[in-house]
Amino acid sequence: DAGVTQSPTHLIKTRGQQVTLRCSPKSGHDTVSWYQQALGQGPQFIFQYYEEEERQRGNFPDRFSGHQFPNYSSELNVNALLLGDSALYLCASSFGSSGFTDTQYFGPGTRLTVL
């Protein structure tokens, strides 16, 4: 049973460019959350998708957008990249429910470097 997968593993971009990161949830999961983890920090919540809708959003600018597909996979898009966007981007999946989040399973992450 495949766990959460993310692609690509590493990515290097320059300021002002746009990037798309991809995530496939664990089998049987329908909820995907995205987190940004800067070096030496804990992960920061970006947003969560459930039933193809953005259910909750953290304190990130509109440059960060996402999408969930009917097969529950998800994309994170970041426009107009800044140096400060350099981080490990983590995707987490869980079985959706109303009222609370079940145990979240994390992928290995995508390391984004902005030059």
Place this chain on the structure above:
Amino acid sequence: KQEVTQIPAALSVPEGENLVLNCSFTDSAIYNLQWFRQDPGKGLTSLLLIQSSQREQTSGRLNASLDKSSGRSTLYIAASQPGDSATYLCAVEYGDSGGSNYKLTFGKGTLLTVNP
């Protein structure tokens, strides 16, 4: 503001020692609390999840406790091994009368080194 704090930031112990990692959180209106392990440059592995109605959870050599009234959780690791070396993160899911806010708020983690 809902914040999660972990102390200490780093801990080094000899193999075989029992140890405790601490997590404190503001706002007692939590839905659950999770402890994660993160190896360098890797994703997170969930170790234990404690629902707000529970006081503790155990898995093998790990025991996590939750005290909502004091805003504290501890992760106890028995008979530590070099393979336990990693960063341990505490994460809280907050909520209110309308339900959970669906997001995990993380501490910065405790870097644990177990020396052979």
